Amino acid sequence: GIDVEVVAKDPHIKGFSVVKRRWVVERTLGWLMLHRRLARDYEALPGNSASMIQIAMIDNLTKRVTDETTPTWRDI
Template sequence: EEGVFDQFNSLLRRQVRRQEGREAEPSACVIDSQSIKTSTNVPASGQGVDAGKKIVGRKRSIVIDTVGLLLAVLVTAASVQDSVAGQALIEKVAAEHPTVRKTWVDGGYRQYLVEHAATLGIDMHIVRRDPAARGFTALPRRWTVERTLGWLMNHRRLARDYEAHPHRSEAMVHLAMINLMTRRLTAESTPSWRGT
């Protein structure tokens, strides 16, 4: 099921990019992850503990283009390191999107991943937060992936991971992105509970 959603997602992404005056295929991307809690029907073997965020559950690692549209997603146990998931994702991006030549990641990704990306012809930059900054500051290039994760969390089914199998969780992310892109293409703005 994820393969069908992935193909449809790819088709819609090209249309949205063209509508915004960009090339159909991206030349740059951003990678990040999000740890989320799981429901009681998720088997314990598919979960893990993200010690940094103190979350027991799963981790969604996503790759987006600079417009904020999904290129790839990988759902793992929350205990999986960002660099491990990042390696699988960067290989998938290199295979499926040969036009991508640059990517930005946060400090959770290790130097060996930068070197691995270079062997695939992708220039990876680690964007670090300014240690002198206080409170929230938008990081250059990286804020787009945070925005996309926020868009995904607005879909109730993604507020928590309810799926027993990780590939179904990935399909739910694809469905949410398809919903977002169809609204973007049709310029539909549905009233939400946030305005009340």
């Protein structure tokens, strides 16, 4: 039930080129890396990793909905 669109880099362009909607993926991965347990691959089973990613995304969503900010080491 998921549609995936693979966007490839134009082979005729040399050097840097903007890839469509890549910032969405980069932003999401950045949000996930704020969760300490996901910063390294500690899980032995893929199902455990998927569950931890789901918990992290639920946490991100609830923080956005409630406008809650949790103090972190970056706030010091």
